[in-house]
Amino acid sequence: MCGRFALIHKPEGLEDEFGLAGVEPFPPRYNIAPTQPILVCMAGPAREPGANIPSRQAFLARWGFIPGWAKDPSQMPLMINARSETASEKASFRNAMRHRRALIPASGFYEWKRFGKRQSQAYWVRPRDGRPVAFGALMETWSEPGGSEIDTAAILTTDANPEFASIHDRMPVVIKPENYERWLDCVTQEPRDVADLVQPVEEGFFEAIPVSDLVNKVANTSPEIQQRVALKDIPDEFVDTPDEPAQMKLF
Template sequence: MCGRYALTQSPNDILHFVSVVDFEPDFPARFNIAPTQPILVVMQADRQPGSNLPERRAFLARWGFIPGWVKDMKEFPLLINARAETAIGKASFRAAMRHRRILVPASGFYEWMRPPKESGETSQAFWIRPKNGGVIAFAGLAETWSSADGSEVDTAAILTTKANRTIRGIHDRMPVVIKPEDFDRWLECKTQEPRHVADLLSPVEEDFFEAIPVSDLVNKVSNMGPELQKPVAVAMPEEKPPKPGKDKSQLSLF
């Protein structure tokens, strides 16, 4: 699951990481990106005349995927995540998996460990970042939704997969991470069908992320400063065994 994330590196570092040069680099550091907000995404673009290199374009999209066939976005559920294991078979995501795969640059994401209701304990937030720092890229899907009046909205969702051992003690899902060496293959939708990139949708290696307990300041969308990532002292969770059955979390906000 991925219901909040951050993107705090400099615009130049972010755009260099995803090899985009034609985007206005004026976006601020964002420590608490939430659903329905605009997010930075990257998609493959047509090659320029005389070039053999694939081009990429960056743009802002609403975090909350809306399939093209939806008539009224207000009556459609908020789809912020898509399960990597089943997205190609879902009516909402099938076309985007085939034609509109994207990268979502991030510095890391937040996740909540939720105790059983009967325990009376409160949820604990974690800031989950790459151990080596820097920018990473989540796998995502994009769709441009058109309203009845002809206006258009670019929308996006983040793909999730089963959690690795580092994350499993907190939550049983995590975002799919696409490595730089796989950017071209993931973004190339003309020749690379979903079955050709299925191997990229696995959990990232166990030691890629570190989980840092943080305060509940992140729970409130209006809190947007670096203090959200300040560590707090709590006991680290134990690894949970994978849950069998269908995960219904993709429609929730957290």
């Protein structure tokens, strides 16, 4: 599961990493939460050989997937994640998995190791090489009854690798740079053709840094929330859990 993440790399670095052009300037975002706008990358328009245009396009989408057939999103769970193992079968994600696969650039994500029902240790989980990471994602444009459209997205998750499993049993799907083109190619590559890309990332790719409970609050958006702290043992005092909407395991 991925319920918070950060994007603190500079826009120009993302342009180089993801083959984009004209990414609008934005400040570092240390605590991105569900329903907020996030940067999403998809395949660009078809190119003539040798044409000097970007191979991918970037835009903002709401983090919280709304299926195209939804009548009233307020009556649905907030779908910030999609289970990669079943996304091709579930009515909510089936069409997007076939036609609208995407990448979500990130600098890392946050996860909480739970102690009982109301206590936890927060971790800032980032790539060891310091580069931005691409989460496998699905995108859908939902049309409101009034005619306006909202671009929405969900992060795909998979089983945690053995190294990460002691913190949580799920982790985001990581798409490596050499696989960007194949993952985003929804014309010739069906879901079964990219099934090998939604496996847990190898051990050693991420490092998990224990951080304070400051990250639990969406209003805390400063670099301080990523500072390393001493690991809790079994906490003796109450620790707030993240103030985010519940995410059903079904997705």
